[in-house]
Amino acid sequence: MSNHLHLIASAQEGYQLSGIIRDFKKYTAKKIIHNILKEPESRRTWMIKRFEYAAKYLKRIKQYKFWQDGSHAIELSNNRLLEQKLNYIHNNPVKALIVEEPEHYWFSSARNYAGMKGLLACELIE
Numbered sequence: 001m002s003n004h005l006h007l008i009a010s011a012q013e014g015y016q017l018s019g020i021i022r023d024f025k026k027y028t029a030k031k032i033i034h035n036i037l038k039e040p041e042s043r044r045t046w047m048i049k050r051f052e053y054a055a056k057y058l059k060r061i062k063q064y065k066f067w068q069d070g071s072h073a074i075e076l077s078n079n080r081l082l083e084q085k086l087n088y089i090h091n092n093p094v095k096a097l098i099v100e101e102p103e104h105y106w107f108s109s110a111r112n113y114a115g116m117k118g119l120l121a122c123e124l125i126e
Helices: 017-038 044-055 079-095
Strands: none
Touching (some): 017 044
16 A cells, blocks of 8 residues: 555564564555665655654654554454455555455555565465
8 A cells, every 4th residue: 555554473482573563664664765765756754754754853763754653454364354354455555446456456465365476575374
């Protein structure tokens, strides 16, 4: 989605999922800000000012705040719940009227599940 991310993730033994998400947010924020500053983009100034303003009163953030704080984690404790959330994620761009079919959204694992090549690497849930 253009303004948020849905993700089904797990941590290998010895790792904390919260740490993985923290590191993911830190890494992607730096990469995205770098690309915004590097690429000619008509909204560049507007976006950078928004990220600077969001960081302005936070001591832990030096220059830009890209991600919102927190996440909406849901433990997927059984297969029914896992399937329900996977279907929700795949149908999110359809509900938002971005595409007609889930597998038409380039940034979705729905492409992989439909036997198509997706832009993102993912591990299919059997």
